[in-house]
Amino acid sequence: MVCNKQSTGNHYGVRTCTGCKLFFMRSMREKVTYLDCPFNKKCYSVDSSKYKCRECRLNKCIEVGMRIDYKSITGWEIWKELENPTAKPISLIRVLTNIDSEITKLRFSTYNPIFYTTLEDTIKRPSLLYLASQFKPMPGWPLKKSDCIDSRKKLTLKRCSIEHQNHDVNTYHDSINYEECINKDWSVFDAIMSIEYAKTFPFFEKLENEDKIILIRETNVIVAFLVTQFVSYSGKKDVIQTPDGFFHDDKLTKSDLEVLFAAVIPDGMPYVSMNFFSLEPYFRNNFTYDEYLLMKAIAFCYPVDQLSPYGKQIIQQERQKYGNILLSYCLTTTSNPSRFLTILEHVSLLIRAQRAFKNFRVYMRIKAASKASTSRILFEDQIFS
Numbered sequence: 001m002v003c004n005k006q007s008t009g010n011h012y013g014v015r016t017c018t019g020c021k022l023f024f025m026r027s028m029r030e031k032v033t034y035l036d037c038p039f040n041k042k043c044y045s046v047d048s049s050k051y052k053c054r055e056c057r058l059n060k061c062i063e064v065g066m067r068i069d070y071k072s073i074t075g076w077e078i079w080k081e082l083e084n085p086t087a088k089p090i091s092l093i094r095v096l097t098n099i100d101s102e103i104t105k106l107r108f109s110t111y112n113p114i115f116y117t118t119l120e121d122t123i124k125r126p127s128l129l130y131l132a133s134q135f136k137p138m139p140g141w142p143l144k145k146s147d148c149i150d151s152r153k154k155l156t157l158k159r160c161s162i163e164h165q166n167h168d169v170n171t172y173h174d175s176i177n178y179e180e181c182i183n184k185d186w187s188v189f190d191a192i193m194s195i196e197y198a199k200t201f202p203f204f205e206k207l208e209n210e211d212k213i214i215l216i217r218e219t220n221v222i223v224a225f226l227v228t229q230f231v232s233y234s235g236k237k238d239v240i241q242t243p244d245g246f247f248h249d250d251k252l253t254k255s256d257l258e259v260l261f262a263a264v265i266p267d268g269m270p271y272v273s274m275n276f277f278s279l280e281p282y283f284r285n286n287f288t289y290d291e292y293l294l295m296k297a298i299a300f301c302y303p304v305d306q307l308s309p310y311g312k313q314i315i316q317q318e319r320q321k322y323g324n325i326l327l328s329y330c331l332t333t334t335s336n337p338s339r340f341l342t343i344l345e346h347v348s349l350l351i352r353a354q355r356a357f358k359n360f361r362v363y364m365r366i367k368a369a370s371k372a373s374t375s376r377i378l379f380e381d382q383i384f385s
Contacts, residue, residue, distance in 0.1 A: 001064045001126065002057070012066040014126040024061045027054075028068040034058065065126040089294075089329040092322070096293040099200050102132040103193050103227075108243050109135035112184050113192065116379035123212050128196050140182060142245030149246070149255055151183045186242045188376060190224035191383050197223060198300060203318050211311030218304045220383055221354040222347075223296060230292045233282035240279065281349065285342055290333075294326045299347045358384055 001007070002020040011021035026032070034055040037043060043056035052060075106128065116122075143151070195216055198204050204212065232240050241247035287295070301319035303312045323344075330340040361384055 002060050002066075003052070012068060014061075014064050014066045015124065016061075016066070020057075020061060023054075023057060024066050025068070027058050027061075032058075065130065067130050089325045089332070092297070092325050093290050093293055093329075096297060099129070099197065100293060102129040103197060104231075105132040106135070106193065106196075107189075107227075108137055108141070110138050111135045112138075113189070116188065116192075116376060119195075119213060119216065119379065119382040120209065122192065122195050123199070123209075123216065127199050128192075129200065138182065138244070141243055142241070143182070145246060148183055148244055183244050183246070184242070185376065186228070186244075186246070187224075188379060188383075190227060191220045193227070194220035194223040195383075197296075201300070201318075203314055206314055207311050208308060211307050214304065214306045215300075215302070215311070215315065217383060217385060218306070218354075219300050219302050221357055222299045222302070222350045225350055225353055225357075226292070226296050226299060229279055229282060230287070233279050233287070234289065238279065281346055285346065287343070287346075290329065291326075291343055294322065294329060295343050295347060297322045298326060298344070299350055302351070 001014045002016050005017040005019070007015040008018045008021075011018075012024060016024075027034075034053070037053045037055045039053065039056075041056060041059075043052040044060050109132065111128070111131065117125075198212075198216060198219070204215075207215065228240060228242065231243075235241070237247070239247050298319060301315050301322060303315040303319060305312075307315060326343065327337070327340045330343070331337065361380075
């Protein structure tokens with residue numbers, strides 16, 4: 001991201017080489033003031049083979065998103081403690097709480113991607129979590145359900161119009177106003193947040209690119225379901241409700257389906273029962289916030305068959321580690337090992353729900369005429385396939 005050398009990991013919120021990591025750390029912590037650029041501050045706009053001055057190098061680090069306080073966002077130092085076999089559950093919960101807090105800020109904020117890149121680009125780009133505090137809360141939330149539906153339909157039409165006219169989508173995104181983006185495309189937005197969640201785990205950096213894509217495809221719906229359902233449950237809602245005010249139960253109406261899938265639903269299509277949207281298991285089992293955090297980590301560590309042997313080994317080790325921490329937590333807080341089994345059973349339920357959702361999405365693509373923008377369709381095909 002800075003010097004085009006081989007990346008060694010996510011450093012201060014950006015994938016960089018070790019040299020750039022150390023340079024940025026030293027420059028920021030020692031508050032170094034470098035001499036003015038002898039090349040009129042154009043070191044990174046000319047031939048890359050030429051010398052780059054330190055002033056321009058530091059400016060480039062900041063430009064691509066490196067932040068000296070990034071570690072405090074994800075608790076990166078605390079992650080190291082978890083490599084110790086004797087690490088206590090509270091250490092992991094503290095890290096996961098920090099991460100969940102930043103994702104929650106983004107979900108309720110004015111951050112609203114209107115157009116989408118590829119899945120691979122989304123995985124490779126710098127983490128969005130360091131931006132969470134830079135966005136203001138979305139004004140006017142929650143809205144009435146009817147207002148949510150009307151606003152989303154207008155935004156979909158506007159987005160399609162921009163794409164079909166071949167306008168510069170970046171220029172449009174910069175100038176978009178709150179009236180046009182007061183809603184979010186939650187099926188895709190929460191999938192993106194699932195990717196950002198994945199990028200906070202140190203083991204994710206160890207995976208090959210293909211394994212990262214496979215893992216995201218197989219877990220993003222699971223994580224998104226868990227987030228949406230638990231937030232609604234913890235808010236004492238009896239149905240699923242997104243932050244903008246849109247809500248639905250497990251009986252989806254024609255209007256609900258059109259909003260969720262950005263499609264034109266035939267008038268004769270009956271209501272559809274989607275049990276994977278039900279909050280009943282949460283109220284029945286009375287899941288706590290700490291259990292939710294650990295459940296989400298275990299759900300993400302899903303060793304699917306398509307992974308390479310190396311990738312599957314890493315994921316299995318991580319799943320075992322978080323499983324052991326969850327068991328220790330359950331024994332400490334409830335002295336009841338059956339609680340551990342109850343939580344694992346809910347993870348299995350989420351996995352089955354993801355399969356049902358993906359199958360239903362294929363059905364919708366066949367039966368309904370899509371009115372979604374090109375970028376949305378392509379991105380959905382990559383993350384939900």
